[in-house]
Each structure stands twice: as C-alpha cells, then as structure tokens.
Amino acid sequence: MLLAALLFLQAAAYCQVNFTQSNLPIVIINTDIDPNTGQPTVIPDDPKVPASMKIIYHEDGSTNFVTDQDTEDFLDYEGRIKIELRGSTSQDLPKKQYGWTTYEDNDSTKKKVSIMGMPKQNDWILNGLAFDPSLMRDHLTYNLSRAIGYYTVRTQYCEMVLNGEYKGLYVLQEKLKDDTNRINIEAIDEDADAGMALTGGYITKADKTTGGDPVAWVMPSYAGTTDFIHELPKPEDVTPAQNTYIHNQFLALASKAHTNNTNLSTGFPSVIDIPTFVDFFVMNEISSNADGYQISTFFHKDKGGKLRAGPIWDFNLTYGNDLFAYGLDRSHTDVWQFSDGGNEGPKFWTDLFDNPTFKCYFSRRWNEVTADGQPLSYDKLEEFIDTTVALIADATVREQQTWGTVPNHAQEIANLKSWLQERISWIDAHIGSYSACDNIEVPPLVITKINYNPAESDEFPESDDQEFIEIKNIGTTTVNLTGVYLRELGVSYQFPADATIAPLQKIQIASNPDVFEAKYGVTAFGQFQRNLSNSSQALVLADGWGNIIDAVEYSDSAPWPDADGSGAYLILVDENSDNSLPGSWAAYQDGDLSVATQSATAATIVMYPNPVSNILTIQANDVLKNIEVYDIYGKLLQSATAETTTLKVDLSGYAQGIYFVKVAGTKGSVTQKIIKN
Known part of the structure; x- marks a missing residue:
C-alpha cells in the first residue's frame, strides 16, 4: 500500500492537459450519472457499469479533434458500453486499464461491432501501457507475432477522455476469446461428455488467481508450481468430464516430454501442435518475458485438433x-526465461527445450524469422520501433505531462534497441545448430480437390454436409500417414496411426462421410471436424513435426474460379503446379469424383501466347460462356459474354505485368496467369 501511495503522489505532481486534438483516434467515454451522488459513476473492478462511448477516427489519416464528437461522419463508433477496471498489479497505478463490452441501446443485449477496421465482436480492452516507459512493448510484440503468422490481438493506439478528463495514451485492443476472427476454435457443447464432442474447443491459461477464478489444477515446475485456470468453458460452466479431458492433455504432454518420447503416434508430437509451441518459445525468449510460461500463458484446442500454445498475451515486462x-x-539478455529459476512454468517447457529434436526445430525457426529481411531481424525490429515512435510522438509528451511516467522517452527507446541487439546475439550463440532438421523430406501428397460451399438440393439440403477435401499421393511409393494432420485452425483432422496411401491413390476426407458416400458412391477415408469457410481458408497439410507438405488458401473472390455455392468444386488443373495460385485451379461442375485433374474443364481450355504482347487467343473444346480479366490485386479490368469456342482478347492497352484471365464454360471455370510483355 505504501508503494501505491507513492505512485499516486508522483502522479499528483503533474497537471491536467488541455487536450483538443490528436493524430491518433480519440476515445470519449462518459459513465452514467450515479443517482446517489449525482456524479458520473465511478468505474469499479467488478461489475461493469453502463456508459456511452464515442470514437473519433478520421479514416483518411487527418487530425482528429475532440469537437468532432458531434459530427457523425467522423465517428467510428457511437453507442452504449459497459466498462470495468482490469488488471492485477496495474490497479496500483493512478492510470487505470479498462475492459468493456459493446451493447445495444437497451443496455441488456450485447452488440458485435467493428472498431477501427477490426473484425466485429463485443469484448474489447483499453490497455493503459502499465509499467512500460517505452509505451510500446505490448503493441510491438503483438504485431511481431502476427508478422510471423499467428492470430494475436489487433491493436490501435488512441487517446482517451473519461468523464471530461484527459486520461492519456492507450492501446485499444481485442480481448482473447473464441471467434473465427480471433481464436478460431468452436466452443465445446455444454453437454459434451464423451467421444469426439469432448475433444474441443478449449481455452486454458496458466495464470495468477487474482481474477477470482478457481484453480482448475496445479502442475509442478522445476522452480515451484503453476496454476491452471479454465477460460473456455468458463470455470462455472465446465463439467467434470471436460475438466478431466483437457487436464489429461496437459498431463500427457508433461509425461511424454519428460521421457523424451518423440514417436509420432505415441509421443508428444501426437499431443501438441509443434509449430505453435516453437513460436511461443520464440516470442517469449526474444523478449525475455519475465511473466512468460507461468502467467498470462494461454493454450487452446479445437475439436479433433491438437493442443496449441498461445495466443501470446501481456508483454509489458519484457525487453529488459x-x-x-x-x-x-x-x-x-543472457537467460532462458523457461529455466531462470523464477517464472518457469510447468516442467514440460524445459523438457521440450532439452529434447534434441524439438530444440532443433526451435533453432531452425529462430534462424528463419531473424534472418535478414524477416520480421524478427534487428533491422526490421528497429524499423517498426521507429515507425511507432513517430506515430505516438505527440501523445508521448501528453502522457508525461499527465502521469509523469516517461521522463525520457528517447532514452527508453535507445535502451530498447540496444537490449534487442544483445538479446538476439545471445540467443544466436546459445540456441544450437538446426542442421539435423533442415531440408526435411516430406511425402509427395497434394491437395487436389476442395468442395467448400456445395450447392443445396432437394436430395442434399445441407451444404455443410457435402464438403470434402481430396488428397493425392503423386509419388511412386506408398506413404505412411502417421502424424500427418491439417495444421491450421478452422477444420481439424489427424490421420490414424499407420494409415497408408498407395502411389497415385486419391483419398477424400469429408465433413459428413455418410452424405459424401450417398452423393458420390465413394467411401470417405475420414471425417474432418467443423466446416470449411465459405469465403477463404488456409488448408495446410503437415507432418507430425509441423513440416508443411502442401498448402492452399482458397478464396471465393476473383481471380479464384467460382466454386462458391454454384454446384462446382475446386479441382487442381495440374498436380505438379503451384496450387497456392488461383490460376492452378478450375471450378468443375459435376457430381463425378472420378474426373482426373488433367481432364478437368481447365485442360480443355488453352490460352496463348503466354507471355503475350497484344492479342491473347483462347480456344476451348466446349462453348465459352464468359471471360474476365483481373489485375494482380484482384481488380476486374474487363469482362464479356460469349457463345463460341475461340475468342481473341486485346491486351495491348495494358501495362507490362501479371494478369489473371478467368474463363467460364458449361462445366465450370478456370483462371490462368498471363504475363503481359
């Protein structure tokens, strides 16, 4: 309490800022009047209290003015919220942090909204940058995590006015929760107690218990113990069967890691998604997170999927x-945080690092993301830091005037940069070689068909039940599928141990095997969990260590062929082509799965010459119905209808570069990349 009093006295020495404008968005919150005091309601730790919020945000980047709060065109959000204090140790500080939920005007119905371009949700946070004189550690680390490929909370700097009083610089950010645009898992059914239904989805955290939630279980570390708390389902909703299931996943991880069991069907690679655990190490170690592994450490698991580490959270006590x-x-700069004798977290973190194979993958990934030009290289880090400093420069002055917590921001940034240089050098010298896991040979498996939004009919009225993914072994030897799985969230599937696929064999995994067999007369190899997105989704086929075998991120938008509810499915034109490109796929409109890639619609359409200088000729065995030309960004440049088997397209007016030509026939459509000279 003495410390808290000193902190308040320190803040009292500073003055209220005359705040009128900012280059950052301005958040204005007014709590409702307390009928007992006639004053605005004081925001408590719990429960949330009602308030009104306006967010002033000039999308063109021009200056935001407090007076813009009365101009609708400049309001990114105007509506009701309920708000509370958040944080633990940070509540000792005069400057508070807040959690808030958006509501309909009736104050009883939660309302999902998009805030400053972030996907719609109703739970949000105003991060007060507690204990961080650089004013950027959370913002920096969350953005770095996204840059290496992970969902991490989106952030937006802003300045806040509460009940007419300027409160300083904040980061408006998402709250971690299950959502297709946040942690992309599907909440477990509340009555799930057995079988596949019991396998997900869960969000679990290792954390302090100051939030009031009960400890679900405790795990030993090499320096104490770690408390685990349910986040999804909520502690009050989790059933004994659900608690036992997810607890056993952690116990299995701990046991298999401790015994160095790397078997793909019985060892820790069968329990956890290796890449997420590796990258959790990367982010916590590059930042030397003092709370890492023990506090604010999240895990998640989707139905049918592996246990995954992350998303990362709460990185203010980092970078020195x-x-x-x-x-x-x-x-x-010179410690491994998972074994520094303090907040080490459960034993499995150290045991994983001590396993030579896991450590090899950690080293390989570290060297990949810190290589020149990559997101965690020092030059890229310095560039991001400098950009952030410029963005918050004016607000930093006001932050110091209001709270007195950043007396020398320039020195803080210099210290941050020099610390990072030392830290990267130390890890480079101590992480070890990755030669043993470099250039891993993966099996020749290719995703060749995707039916992501099938058309509904009287016979098959549910689109989701008709979804399927086809995989082909294009090699000359039988492939053992042990450990192979779909790595990205959205759909989950792990091949059974010792399952095989013969040379040139095609297999299908389906959302509903019974419906699949009824429609196509073919028995599905297996069933994936959840459903394919009707808009866009990454499908990543990986081996048990997470090495990518094949990857496709399809889209329902041009220049991808039209297989969006049209009765067509995507089919790979050439199994040796780059199937990440829309031009490698056709939309095949037929109920017959036996069609080979080379005999698909695309194989009957020829476009030449390519590269082309002026006139592109398109010839087809079938009648052409429509043609569209797109630039590399997906912008439609021209379109025309046709009823012919030969068509000439004039591209002479286009600049040199890459274009996509999409042609539709009676059996589907195909998109091809064209180079314009």
Missing part, C-alpha cells in the same frame, strides 16, 4: 523491463 518499483529485475 520489469516491476522495478517492486524490487524485481528479471528480464535479461
């Missing part, structure tokens, strides 16, 4: 920063 006012100094 700590709770110095509390006598703590734990974030150093």
